Amino acid sequence: MKNVIVLNRGKEENSLPSKMKVAYLQGPSEVSVGQEDVPEVSGKDVLIKVMAVGICGSDIHYYTHGRIGQRMVQYPHIQGHECAGVVVATGSQVTRFKVGDRVAIEPGVTCQACRWCKEGRYNLCPDVQFLSTPPVKGAFVQYLKHREDFLFPIADTLSFENATLAEPLSVGLHAVRRGGLQPGASVVISGMGPVGLMTVIAAKAFGAKEIIVSDMEPLRLEIARKLGATKTIHIATANLAEAVEKSTFGLGVDMVLETSGNVKALQSSIELTKRGGTIVVIGFPAKEEVPLNVTLMLQKEIDLCSVYRYTNTYPLAISILESLGNQVGHVITDRYAIDEIQEAMNQAANNQSGSLKVMVFPN
Ligand SMILES: [Zn+2]
Ligand SMILES: [Zn+2]
Structure with missing residues (x-):
């Protein structure tokens, strides 16, 4: 098959495409779909097939204004940080996940060594790599590489789109x-x-x-x-x-x-x-x-x-979402494929009275 490689670096094997779709923020209020290589994973990193990404208020702010305070977007940028998906490959040191696991993705990957990380207030880690906060690229991609300690298993009964709500x-x-x-x-x-x-x-x-x-x-x-x-x-x-x-x-x-x-x-x-x-x-x-x-x-x-973001909330957030069932789905008002990213961003940015959470499905 064209465009297919076999990954055999970690504990699992899986056949994956070599290229993936990516939604780029190209300039203020301007997005387009491009192509990148599917990331390779090693060590403690896990490759996730991204199934749903919610558009956040901060995404809309960067989309419209190109900055929040001192943080400037460097174009082209990739947005999106409220996401969930399925594990498709694991690095050789990954112990908590296997191919096929459904996960919610906590977007901020921390250093684990600074005083704030040690105190458990890792939302204040000065070296946090937070998906979609410039210059770190985000989750409007088909495949995302993420460290395993910021992934959390979700029940089969929890839909991917509802699982993205673990972030807000x-x-x-x-x-x-x-x-x-x-x-x-x-x-x-x-x-x-x-x-x-x-x-x-x-x-x-x-x-x-x-x-x-x-x-x-x-x-x-x-x-x-x-x-x-x-x-x-x-x-x-x-x-x-x-x-x-x-x-x-x-x-x-x-x-x-x-x-x-x-x-x-x-x-x-x-x-x-x-x-x-x-x-x-x-x-x-x-x-x-x-x-x-x-x-x-x-x-x-x-x-x-x-409050600035959050710490140690994902397991509780997921169990609350699991217990609420589809009651929480009222919050999700609009759904788009990654090819429709421009419409999705416009809807999220401009339709305050009709729209709440706008969801993008990269796969
Ligand atoms: Zn958010
Ligand atoms: Zn830290």
Whole structure:
């Protein structure tokens, strides 16, 4: 057969194509499909046939603006980091996986040696190689090489597309852990994009009793309710502060989880939080500096936490997704093949009211 080689470097043998399709980001809002060699694997690396990749808010940001803060895209770039697939080859030192295993891929591969890695806060590893964060290339490819300790087995009952949600769900889980969410707590989650919706799932899993959510888009609020929100506030027509006051007898909520990046949402979190409560900032604000009422924060002795990605969340995220079954599939609104990458990116970037998670299938 043309274009087929036999890989016999690791513990398994498998016949694979020598070339694969890759989606390149060529410039601002411009993507195209090209071809590259299928990577070879050795050592602790595993080759995964990528079955589904979710488009993330950060992908859209790099796609549109070519940068996030100081991080600039170097074109051509490969995007995508929320991914799952099947093991097709393993390096000689791989012990945890074999050909045919279905896996979710945790995108950030760390150094394992720095103080943060040793402390278990490996999301802060200065040498992390995070899929799709420039200059590291991402998962819009048919075959991806990844170190085995950042792969996690998934049940046959969990679809690949649902398994990709382990990434945004990890952000939500890390946030509720950082904030120390207790069973029975009342929370406000502002912003019902994919991360906000996954934070609803995380808060519910950690036992939050009252989950009040806010957004501008009715579709998102409707999905939030299906995922466990107890009260949904359409910001344009209803008052979040009043709703919080009513549900908490004027005390404020135990925790606000801010996922929208909206400056006003972050500022008003201080009023919504009870005395001694916690604010967890998840969404990146549109501008770097945000004025906050620090006086009020001090008087209420509010804990302010920030989260950056996540650590040690994948096994829990996967087991929650497995237990939710297809309930979580509401979040996925659009599906594209890799050849339709331009349409997929446009849909994700431009259709905020009709679209939530846009999924790309490289194979
Ligand atoms: Zn993401
Ligand atoms: Zn490290």
